[in-house]
Amino acid sequence: MSVPVLRVEGLSVEFPASGGRGLFKPKTTFKALSEISLSLVAGEALGLIGESGSGKTTLGKAIVGLVPTSQGRIEVAGTELDVQKDADRSALACQVQMVFQDPFSSLHPRKTVGNTLSEPFRIQKTVESSAQPGKVAALLQRVGLDPAHAARYPQHFSGGQRQRIAIARAIANQPSVLVADEPVSALDVSVQAQILNLLDELKAQENMAMLFISHDLSVVRHLCQRIAVMYLGRIVEIGPAKAMAASPVHPYTAALMSAVPRVKARNKAMSKPIVLKGDVPSHAAIPSGCPFHTRCWLYAKKGQPERCRSEVPDLVGVGADRQSACFFPQEADPSAAGA
Amino acid sequence: MSFNNGIAASPRRQGGPGIRQIGRHSGMALLKVRNLTVAVGKRTHLADIVDALSFDLNRGQCLGIVGESGSGKSTAAMAIMGLLDGKSLEMSGSVVFDGTELTDLTPREFRRLQGSDIAMIFQDPMSSLNPVLRIGDQITECVLAHHRSSKKDAWDKSVDVLKQVGMPDPVGMMQRYPHQLSGGQRQRVMIAMAIIFKPRLLIADEPTTALDLTIQAQILELLKALSRDLDMGLILITHDLGVVSQMCDEVIVLYSGRDVERGPTQEVLEHPKHPYTIGLLGAHPSLDAEDAMLTPISGAPPSIWRRPSGCAFRDRCPQAEAMCADQVPELATVGHASHQAACLIYGGHVSPEGETA
Structure with a gap:
C-alpha cells in the first residue's frame, strides 16, 4: 500500500454547549467528533455518510482547517500540519481544498468568475499575473465551461455550472486532497450526474484523493472505493464500498442501506426496510455505552445485552480492510441473519 | 380562485378534453383533474407553469407526481388545493372532487373543504409551523376552525391524533414549541394536522425531502399505513424515483409543466419509454448495481419563458429529430394499456427495443 496523502489520527472537535443555566455555572462543551482516525491514498475516494448531526461536515471542515480541533493530528503527505500556525495554514490550503454544498452561496457574487478563479494563484503565488488569464481559461x-465566460458573474450561471466553477477554484493549485461536502445535493437529478462524472474524471486525471461527504448512499457507493459511516461523531463502520453495500457489518449501516428507496425490485433480504425507532439523540445527551444502542434493532433482538449500555465499542477489524464498532459484528447483516 | 376558461389555448389543449384515464375503476374516481392549466404573465404573453394536466385518482390509491425543480409539480398540487392566487395567475381546466367541481366554489365554500376533506403536507415542516405557538395550540386551532366544539374536546382530539401518527409522549408534546422538536417529529405534527378530519384526499408535497434517511423511512411507512387505514387518495409529489417505486401505484412524470410519461409505477420504471424518464433513471446511481459511468442528461431544464418549440425536452434529448421541433407530442399508449408517453419517436410508434407498440 502506498503512503497515505491524508492521515487523520484521533481527531476530536468540541463545541461550547449552549443552554448552561445561570451566569456562574461552568461552561460545558459537547463532542462533535470523538477520536476520528482515517487515511486516504492518492487517487482514492472515501465516502463519508451519516445523518444530519453525525459530524460528517464537521470532519470535512476540521480537515481543511475551518474548525479548530481539540485533539488529534492531521498529516498531509507525511507532514503534520497545525492549522493554528499561519505557515501551516497556507501549506494546508495548497494541499487540501474543499467544494461546498451550495454553489449559490459559495461563490462571491460581485467577483467575476475569472477573478474568483485566479484568486488561488494570487494568494499562493503559484502563477505569474501575466499567465493567470491563460490558466483561468x-x-x-x-x-467543461466556455473559457470566454471568465468575465461573467456567478448570477449568470445555473446551479450545475456554478458547482463546476467551485470545483475549478478548488483544483486550481492541484491539491492532493479534495474535500467535497454534499457537492450535488443542491442540484437537480439530471444535473447531478454531470457533476459526479466530472469529479470522477478529475480524481482519476489528477490522481487526487477525495473525501466525499454525502447523505446519498447510492451516490457514495457509485463514486467511492471506500465508505465510512458516521453516527453521533464517531465512525461506526469503514470498509470497501461494494462489500459494505452488499453485506453491512454494523446494524446502523444495515439500517441505512435498507432505508434507501430503490427504483428496481431489490433482492429478497433487502426487501423489507429496517425502520429505526425514534430520532438521532442530541449531542448534549449521547447515550452511554454504544451511542447507537437506543435505536439499535440488533440490541433489541439480542435481548438488550448489558454490554451495549455500559461499554463503548471500539472500531475493530472484521475481515479484509474493514472495521466495525459493534460487539456483534457477524450478526448485523440482515441477509445473513435471515431477518 | 378564479378560473378563466378563455385564455389562449396552448397547442396541447386544442384537441379538446383528451381524457386520459389513470386508475382502474375510473367511474368512481375521487378526484378528476381535466386539462388543468396554470399560466403566469400578461394576457398577451403567457407561459404555462402547468400545461393541460389530466388524471383520475381513486380512494386508497397513491399517485406519484415526479419532476425536477420548475417542472410544475408543486404548482399543480397548489392549484388542486385552491391555494393559488387567481389574481396573478391564469388558471383553466376542471378539478372534480367527489362529484363537486372545485373550480366553481366560492372561496368560503372551498375553505370548508381545505383541511378537512382535502389536506396537504408541505416540504419544510419548520416553516409550515408557527414558531411562537405551542404544538397543542396549533392542532386545536385546526380542529376549532372546522368544528364547533369545546376547547377540551379539541385538545383531546389533538392528543388522539398525535398518538395516531406515532408521536412519542403525545400529551407532553402538546406543550412544546416547534423548535423543540426534531425534523421528523415536526413532520409528524404536520401529518397529524392534515389527517385530523380523516380527509379523503391527502396531497404530500415532498414530505421527506428535508429529512434524514432513517426518518424518511419512518414517515413513508406512516403515510402508507394512514392512507390504507383511512382509505385516502394520496398524491405524493417528489423528485425521488425510489420513493415513487416504494409508495405509488401510478406515476406521472412532469417535465417543464407537461406530463411526458405516466402509467402503473412498476411498468413505467421498468420499461420507461420517454427519453426523459430513461435519462432520469440513468442519471442516478443505484445502490445495488455495478459501477458504470453515469449517463447524465446534458444541459439544464428550460425556463418556462424559453421553452423550446415542439417537444420541451428536445434540446436535451439524445434522440431528438427535426420533427420534434414542429409538433408538441401528445400522450399515446405505449405497450401496457394504461402506460402512456408523450414522445413523437417512442410514444406509440417504436419502443427503444425496436418492437412496435
Whole structure:
C-alpha cells in the first residue's frame, strides 16, 4: 500500500454547549467528533455518510482547517500540519481544498468568475499575473465551461455550472486532497450526474484523493472505493464500498442501506426496510455505552445485552480492510441473519 | 380562485378534453383533474407553469407526481388545493372532487373543504409551523376552525391524533414549541394536522425531502399505513424515483409543466419509454448495481419563458429529430394499456427495443 496523502489520527472537535443555566455555572462543551482516525491514498475516494448531526461536515471542515480541533493530528503527505500556525495554514490550503454544498452561496457574487478563479494563484503565488488569464481559461475548459465566460458573474450561471466553477477554484493549485461536502445535493437529478462524472474524471486525471461527504448512499457507493459511516461523531463502520453495500457489518449501516428507496425490485433480504425507532439523540445527551444502542434493532433482538449500555465499542477489524464498532459484528447483516 | 376558461389555448389543449384515464375503476374516481392549466404573465404573453394536466385518482390509491425543480409539480398540487392566487395567475381546466367541481366554489365554500376533506403536507415542516405557538395550540386551532366544539374536546382530539401518527409522549408534546422538536417529529405534527378530519384526499408535497434517511423511512411507512387505514387518495409529489417505486401505484412524470410519461409505477420504471424518464433513471446511481459511468442528461431544464418549440425536452434529448421541433407530442399508449408517453419517436410508434407498440 502506498503512503497515505491524508492521515487523520484521533481527531476530536468540541463545541461550547449552549443552554448552561445561570451566569456562574461552568461552561460545558459537547463532542462533535470523538477520536476520528482515517487515511486516504492518492487517487482514492472515501465516502463519508451519516445523518444530519453525525459530524460528517464537521470532519470535512476540521480537515481543511475551518474548525479548530481539540485533539488529534492531521498529516498531509507525511507532514503534520497545525492549522493554528499561519505557515501551516497556507501549506494546508495548497494541499487540501474543499467544494461546498451550495454553489449559490459559495461563490462571491460581485467577483467575476475569472477573478474568483485566479484568486488561488494570487494568494499562493503559484502563477505569474501575466499567465493567470491563460490558466483561468484552461481551468474553465477542464470543468467543461466556455473559457470566454471568465468575465461573467456567478448570477449568470445555473446551479450545475456554478458547482463546476467551485470545483475549478478548488483544483486550481492541484491539491492532493479534495474535500467535497454534499457537492450535488443542491442540484437537480439530471444535473447531478454531470457533476459526479466530472469529479470522477478529475480524481482519476489528477490522481487526487477525495473525501466525499454525502447523505446519498447510492451516490457514495457509485463514486467511492471506500465508505465510512458516521453516527453521533464517531465512525461506526469503514470498509470497501461494494462489500459494505452488499453485506453491512454494523446494524446502523444495515439500517441505512435498507432505508434507501430503490427504483428496481431489490433482492429478497433487502426487501423489507429496517425502520429505526425514534430520532438521532442530541449531542448534549449521547447515550452511554454504544451511542447507537437506543435505536439499535440488533440490541433489541439480542435481548438488550448489558454490554451495549455500559461499554463503548471500539472500531475493530472484521475481515479484509474493514472495521466495525459493534460487539456483534457477524450478526448485523440482515441477509445473513435471515431477518 | 378564479378560473378563466378563455385564455389562449396552448397547442396541447386544442384537441379538446383528451381524457386520459389513470386508475382502474375510473367511474368512481375521487378526484378528476381535466386539462388543468396554470399560466403566469400578461394576457398577451403567457407561459404555462402547468400545461393541460389530466388524471383520475381513486380512494386508497397513491399517485406519484415526479419532476425536477420548475417542472410544475408543486404548482399543480397548489392549484388542486385552491391555494393559488387567481389574481396573478391564469388558471383553466376542471378539478372534480367527489362529484363537486372545485373550480366553481366560492372561496368560503372551498375553505370548508381545505383541511378537512382535502389536506396537504408541505416540504419544510419548520416553516409550515408557527414558531411562537405551542404544538397543542396549533392542532386545536385546526380542529376549532372546522368544528364547533369545546376547547377540551379539541385538545383531546389533538392528543388522539398525535398518538395516531406515532408521536412519542403525545400529551407532553402538546406543550412544546416547534423548535423543540426534531425534523421528523415536526413532520409528524404536520401529518397529524392534515389527517385530523380523516380527509379523503391527502396531497404530500415532498414530505421527506428535508429529512434524514432513517426518518424518511419512518414517515413513508406512516403515510402508507394512514392512507390504507383511512382509505385516502394520496398524491405524493417528489423528485425521488425510489420513493415513487416504494409508495405509488401510478406515476406521472412532469417535465417543464407537461406530463411526458405516466402509467402503473412498476411498468413505467421498468420499461420507461420517454427519453426523459430513461435519462432520469440513468442519471442516478443505484445502490445495488455495478459501477458504470453515469449517463447524465446534458444541459439544464428550460425556463418556462424559453421553452423550446415542439417537444420541451428536445434540446436535451439524445434522440431528438427535426420533427420534434414542429409538433408538441401528445400522450399515446405505449405497450401496457394504461402506460402512456408523450414522445413523437417512442410514444406509440417504436419502443427503444425496436418492437412496435
